[in-house]
Amino acid sequence: MLQINPETVTPDSLRTDIEKHLKFSLGKDAAHASLYDWRIALSLTLRDRVVEPWFASTRQTYEGKHKRVYYLSMEFLIGRLIEDVIINLDLEENARVAMNALGQDYHAVVADEPDAALGNGGLGRLAACFMDSLSTLAIPAYGYGIRYEHGLFEQHFENGQQMESAEAWLEQRHVWEFERPEVAYPIHFGGHVRTENGQASWEPGETVVASAHDTPTVGWQGKWANTLRLWAAKPAALFDLESFNRGDYIGASVAESLARTISRVLYPDDTTEVGKELRLKQEYFFTAASLQDILRRFLSEGHALATLPDHVAIQLNDTHPAIAGPELVRLLVDVHSLEMEPAIELARATLNYTNHTLLPEALERWSEGLFSRILPRHYQIIQHIEAAHFERVGTQVRIIEDGNVKMGELAFIMASHVNGVSALHSDLVKETVFADLNALYPGRILNQTNGVTPRRWLHACNPALRRVITDTIGTGWQDDLERLSELEPNLDDTGFLDAYDTAKRSNKQRLAQWLKAEHGMSLNTDAMFDVQIKRIHEYKRQHLNILETIALWNDIRANPDGDWTPRVKIFGGKAAPGYVLAKSIIRLINDVAKTLNQDPVTRDLLQVVYPENYNVSMAELLIPASDLSEQISTAGKEASGTGNMKLSLNGSPTIGTLDGANVEIRDHVGEENFFLFGLTASEVEARRAEHAYARNAIKYSPRLSMALEQIAAGEFSGGDKTRYQDVLTNLYDHDYFLVTCDFDSYFDAQRRVDAAYRDQRGWTRKAATNTARMGWFSSDRTIRGYAEEIWNAPSVR
Numbered sequence: 001m002l003q004i005n006p007e008t009v010t011p012d013s014l015r016t017d018i019e020k021h022l023k024f025s026l027g028k029d030a031a032h033a034s035l036y037d038w039r040i041a042l043s044l045t046l047r048d049r050v051v052e053p054w055f056a057s058t059r060q061t062y063e064g065k066h067k068r069v070y071y072l073s074m075e076f077l078i079g080r081l082i083e084d085v086i087i088n089l090d091l092e093e094n095a096r097v098a099m100n101a102l103g104q105d106y107h108a109v110v111a112d113e114p115d116a117a118l119g120n121g122g123l124g125r126l127a128a129c130f131m132d133s134l135s136t137l138a139i140p141a142y143g144y145g146i147r148y149e150h151g152l153f154e155q156h157f158e159n160g161q162q163m164e165s166a167e168a169w170l171e172q173r174h175v176w177e178f179e180r181p182e183v184a185y186p187i188h189f190g191g192h193v194r195t196e197n198g199q200a201s202w203e204p205g206e207t208v209v210a211s212a213h214d215t216p217t218v219g220w221q222g223k224w225a226n227t228l229r230l231w232a233a234k235p236a237a238l239f240d241l242e243s244f245n246r247g248d249y250i251g252a253s254v255a256e257s258l259a260r261t262i263s264r265v266l267y268p269d270d271t272t273e274v275g276k277e278l279r280l281k282q283e284y285f286f287t288a289a290s291l292q293d294i295l296r297r298f299l300s301e302g303h304a305l306a307t308l309p310d311h312v313a314i315q316l317n318d319t320h321p322a323i324a325g326p327e328l329v330r331l332l333v334d335v336h337s338l339e340m341e342p343a344i345e346l347a348r349a350t351l352n353y354t355n356h357t358l359l360p361e362a363l364e365r366w367s368e369g370l371f372s373r374i375l376p377r378h379y380q381i382i383q384h385i386e387a388a389h390f391e392r393v394g395t396q397v398r399i400i401e402d403g404n405v406k407m408g409e410l411a412f413i414m415a416s417h418v419n420g421v422s423a424l425h426s427d428l429v430k431e432t433v434f435a436d437l438n439a440l441y442p443g444r445i446l447n448q449t450n451g452v453t454p455r456r457w458l459h460a461c462n463p464a465l466r467r468v469i470t471d472t473i474g475t476g477w478q479d480d481l482e483r484l485s486e487l488e489p490n491l492d493d494t495g496f497l498d499a500y501d502t503a504k505r506s507n508k509q510r511l512a513q514w515l516k517a518e519h520g521m522s523l524n525t526d527a528m529f530d531v532q533i534k535r536i537h538e539y540k541r542q543h544l545n546i547l548e549t550i551a552l553w554n555d556i557r558a559n560p561d562g563d564w565t566p567r568v569k570i571f572g573g574k575a576a577p578g579y580v581l582a583k584s585i586i587r588l589i590n591d592v593a594k595t596l597n598q599d600p601v602t603r604d605l606l607q608v609v610y611p612e613n614y615n616v617s618m619a620e621l622l623i624p625a626s627d628l629s630e631q632i633s634t635a636g637k638e639a640s641g642t643g644n645m646k647l648s649l650n651g652s653p654t655i656g657t658l659d660g661a662n663v664e665i666r667d668h669v670g671e672e673n674f675f676l677f678g679l680t681a682s683e684v685e686a687r688r689a690e691h692a693y694a695r696n697a698i699k700y701s702p703r704l705s706m707a708l709e710q711i712a713a714g715e716f717s718g719g720d721k722t723r724y725q726d727v728l729t730n731l732y733d734h735d736y737f738l739v740t741c742d743f744d745s746y747f748d749a750q751r752r753v754d755a756a757y758r759d760q761r762g763w764t765r766k767a768a769t770n771t772a773r774m775g776w777f778s779s780d781r782t783i784r785g786y787a788e789e790i791w792n793a794p795s796v797r
């Protein structure tokens with residue numbers, strides 16, 4: 001058991017420290033301190049309390065020679081760090097009292113921290129949840145990624161259209177990280193490979209330096225803290241000009257401008273292929289820096305290289321770091337003088353790969369020309385990997401094919417385990433993208449269904465529900481989420497259901513107040529809050545939702561005195577800046593919102609709101625207030641989803657398709673607490689083979705036909721008949737994502753939702769049942785699965 005600093009923290013000791021930091025770290029007199037000053041002073045005070053457990057964890061890992069896990073990810077969508085620390089150190093109450101005593105509003109101080117938005121969506125948020133669980137479970141681990149100067153763009157709407165502006169989180173002082181100028185590695189690009197006496201050496205054309213910045217990530221109750229190490233690119237000239245530029249000053253200035261761009265911006269898309277040189281350089285940059293760092297730490301402990309997999313497990317979050325295969329081989333062969341074949345085997349035994357998507361356009365490929373120009377030595381090594389693979393299994397599998405380097409095949413062949421992120425997705429990985437490789441390596445593909453951290457996604461974001469749960473089953477569920485099942489005996493208890501309902505209502509009021517204050521929107525808190533929050537993408541089908549909204553509006557107008565269930569439809573999400581159709585969908589939602597919200601006949605029954613700039617902090621407000629969770633992707637397209645888990649856990653039953661983790665959520669919460677609709681993955685495949693399936697579906701659905709005709713007639717666009725030509729043409733003539741085919745089934749499921757919601761008690765029971773049965777979806781369970789089945793890395797506790 002780890003001994004942590006037993007120093008007790010009281011509101012008074014916090015207050016004293018905050019005042020000290022204000023004075024000595026910020027040089028501010030309390031009388032002139034701004035909200036920002038108070039936040040930094042509070043953050044520094046909290047950070048002081050993370051350092052001890054962090055040191056102790058590192059010490060214990062070295063002393064015990066424990067195996068370490070390395071999680072390589074292009075994205076970490078962390079959000080606010082101040083909340084993580086306050087919650088995990090159990091300092092919420094004390095910090096509130098201390099800030100009040102200093103005359104400051106605790107909530108305003110916390111909300112002043114900008115989100116660390118170093119990711120696009122689910123993939124990056126998963127990495128952040130995993131860091132929380134790795135620390136909570138006391139598994140020695142490092143997260144490795146890029147310290148982007150600009151995170152995901154900020155979204156705002158002009159005339160309903162998405163506009164993007166650069167995000168600048170680092171313009172303020174970022175106190176959670178420690179700069180490590182002494183931890184720096186040269187990263188090379190380009191040049192050529194020279195071979196002498198059969199010995200290859202890479203003579204690079206450009207070099208930048210990767211410089212480490214460490215953020216401690218503390219687990220539940222502060223018992224363990226791991227490190228998130230993010231790399232910033234710096235010009236080589238500041239590092240050691242002589243040793244790798246050899247006085248080549250022109251080369252040095254090239255490197256300087258390259259260094260400036262390499263860690264500057266996050267690519268704002270993780271679902272389409274980018275094919276850009278800078279992206280390849282970013283991927284290689286952080287992977288190469290991380291591997292040098294991993295090998296340095298490993299060798300410093302005095303181990304023999306052959307024992308690498310006994311001490312090191314590396315997880316590749318998607319193919320973005322798949323260059324780790326050839327890079328590790330390169331280090332072993334070119335730097336540490338191993339033979340090629342054993343080096344390939346050693347690298348493979350150390351690496352594992354998580355697949356996140358089946359969308360063909362998202363599978364990474366680099367043109368052979370670009371790849372061999374930027375990474376000439378790796379290009380050679382990949383040819384060796386292909387040859388070694390052929391030697392071993394006697395079947396040719398091409399990594400380099402038709403002029404492309406295929407990163408999925410590379411990641412698979414160089415991994416000891418490959419995993420999907422939900423049961424359905426892992427099955428589809430075996431049957432589709434990697435069917436051939438699965439036949440050659442049966443058992444290599446396994447499943448680890450995603451999860452979410454219950455500390456942030458229940459305890460921290462939903463204090464009202466947290467209290468109801470703790471009042472009912474006691475504490476301890478935060479790191480043992482399956483204990484939520486102890487709520488089950490209370491699901492028919494009037495007192496419990498009243499308390500559950502009161503918590504939901506207060507969360508809806510909290511959201512309404514925030515939307516009023518920040519976005520000038522007024523909403524009816526007695527209505528059902530129907531929430532779809534996620535990246536805007538055709539496969540996620542926000543257009544299916546907005547078409548149903550139009551159809552419902554038509555029905556209400558035709559019979560305004562009917563027995564309607566009042567609804568507020570809430571949308572949130574960003575579209576990739578280059579994704580034209582997704583941007584049209586955003587504009588359509590905003591146009592429909594404008595029209596409907598002005599209709600005096602329907603506006604109390606049906607309202608549409610779309611607050612701009614959805615991010616982690618907004619999710620933390622929206623999720624506890626949601627009554628209905630929209631998880632309506634085309635079956636077979638959403639690998640897992642994690643928004644679906646957060647919402648269900650917080651008492652928001654799902655309307656959804658049999659896609660991703662929805663399947664497992666429905667198994668857990670029970671089919672009577674889940675509103676199922678739509679084609680299954682295999683039915684989707686079959687329907688796509690039918691002639692004119694979209695036009696036929698539209699023809700036989702009067703409601704859908706009418707909604708589409710209204711859009712075409714300019715009813716939501718001030719008479720502009722051309723504004724949504726792209727959306728309409730796509731739906732009539734193509735509709736790859738089968739919006740038209742699922743429309744009627746979705747509309748009917750929504751009417752089942754209406755009926756169920758009218759029984760208020762019955763609905764609260766469904767919501768509470770969702771909470772009681774979602775314990776399995778904790779990311780602690782996911783991480784235990786990786787630790788046991790993939791990493792062989794036990795907890796140190």
Ligand SMILES: *Cc1c(COP(=O)(O)O)cnc(C)c1O
Pocket residue numbers: 120121122125533534535614615616619640641642643644646
């Ligand atoms: C959880 C989360 C996501 C993932 O949502 P999905 O519905 O699974 O796509 C995306 N963005 C943010 C900010 C999140 O918190």
